[in-house]
Amino acid sequence: xxxxxxxxxxxxxxxxxxxxxxxxxxxxxxxxxxxxxxxxxxxxxxxxxxxxxxxxxxxxxxxxxxxxxxxxxxxxxxxxxxxxxxxxxxxxxxxxxxxxxxxxxxxxxxxxxxxxxxxxxxxxxxxxxxxxxxxxxxxxxxxxxxxxxxxxxxxxxxxxxxxxxxxxxxxxxxxxxxxxxxxxxxxxxxxxxxxxxxxxxxxxxxxxxxxxxxxxxxxxxxxxxxxxxxxxxxxxxxxxxxxxxxxxxxxxxxxxxxxxxxxxxxxxxxxxxxxxx
Numbered sequence: 001x002x003x004x005x006x007x008x009x010x011x012x013x014x015x016x017x018x019x020x021x022x023x024x025x026x027x028x029x030x031x032x033x034x035x036x037x038x039x040x041x042x043x044x045x046x047x048x049x050x051x052x053x054x055x056x057x058x059x060x061x062x063x064x065x066x067x068x069x070x071x072x073x074x075x076x077x078x079x080x081x082x083x084x085x086x087x088x089x090x091x092x093x094x095x096x097x098x099x100x101x102x103x104x105x106x107x108x109x110x111x112x113x114x115x116x117x118x119x120x121x122x123x124x125x126x127x128x129x130x131x132x133x134x135x136x137x138x139x140x141x142x143x144x145x146x147x148x149x150x151x152x153x154x155x156x157x158x159x160x161x162x163x164x165x166x167x168x169x170x171x172x173x174x175x176x177x178x179x180x181x182x183x184x185x186x187x188x189x190x191x192x193x194x195x196x197x198x199x200x201x202x203x204x205x206x207x208x209x210x211x212x213x214x215x216x217x218x219x220x221x222x223x224x225x226x227x228x229x230x231x232x233x234x235x236x237x238x239x240x241x242x243x244x245x246x247x248x249x250x251x252x253x254x255x256x257x258x259x260x261x262x263x264x265x266x267x268x269x270x271x272x273x274x275x276x277x
Contacts, residue, residue, distance in 0.1 A: 013040050017048070025055040033062075033075040043083045050083035057086075064090045068098055069112025082119035093122060100126045104134065105149030118156035133163055141167050142186045155193035166196040173200050174225075177208065178218045184226050192229035207232055210240055 010027060013019055027040060035043075043050055062075060065085075070078070078085060088094055101111055115121070124130050137143045137158070143151060152159060167189075174180040174188075188195055198204060211221045211231075224231060234240050 010037050010040065013037055013044065016041055017044055017051075023051060026051065026053060026058055029055050029059060030079065033072065033079070035076055035079065039076070039080060042080060047083045050079075050086045053086045057089075061086060061088065061090055061094065064094055065112075065115065068115075069109065070115050071112060074112070074116040078116060078119045082122070085119055085122055088122050096126055097122050097130075100130055101152070104152055105146070106153060110153055114152065114156045118160055120160050121156070124160060130159055133159055136163055136167075140164070141189065142182065143190055147190050151190060151193045155197070158193050158196060161196070163196070169200065170196060170198075170204075173204060177204075178222050178225075180222055180225075184222060187226050188229040192232075195229055195232055198232050203232055206236055207234070207240065210236055214244060 009024065010019060013027075030040070040051065065075070065078075066072060098111060101114055102108065106114060121130065134148055137148060137151070138145050141163075171180075171182065171185050174185050175182075208221055211224060216224070231240070
């Protein structure tokens with residue numbers, strides 16, 4: 001294999017770019033993570049300079065990521081989503097971002113998972129972007145500072161989204177639609193920060209309308225969403241509707257008991273408690 005030219009080893013990539021022989025060691029190294037020629041073309045189209053990194057530099061950076069808990073199997077997915085990570089130096093970027101995550105109270109054992117879930121966080125400045133986002137979550141949203149680490153573990157993407165827009169639109173919607181207090185929405189975000197990613201039109205409204213259709217009033221819906229916010233993420237057709245029918249028909253619960261005791265829904269609406277087909 002080492003004697004073959006770049007055209008022989010990566011023919012399609014050679015057609016896409018002027019593939020210099022000196023980049024072959026990098027491609028061969030990245031291949032050890034399961035990347036194939038089609039993946040290199042994706043990376044080239046997304047961010048060409050990432051394929052022109054010295055293999056020794058790439059190895060140092062990827063070995064560092066693995067040393068802090070990123071799994072070998074996750075490297076491929078990270079590179080396809082954020083190929084620029086090959087350009088981020090260990091000393092001036094990777095270590096400072098890792099220290100930032102640890103400073104939030106995230107255990108060392110979870111750092112690798114956070115990075116695999118949101119590799120783009122390395123492209124954001126710690127001082128000018130990530131820390132201000134955390135400040136906004138604490139000072140403007142109202143999340144208790146001691147819960148920030150837990151919130152980030154539940155939804156790492158919260159660090160890299162426009163949190164002001166996503167928070168304000170969803171808080172205003174829940175406030176107007178259900179009469180939700182700020183405290184109740186903060187509880188929802190703390191328990192299930194993914195709700196800041198959910199679409200209002202396609203996520204919130206259909207599920208709220210479903211809960212109304214089974215006899216729940218706004219106060220009842222608010223109790224359910226505060227205690228089990230992930231209801232907003234469950235499929236109506238594949239999860240909520242069949243589980244509700246199971247609860248009513250098989251367990252013989254009445255709608256009135258569900259609206260009075262929304263925790264009854266909690267037992268059935270958990271994803272692991274699907275009724276048998």
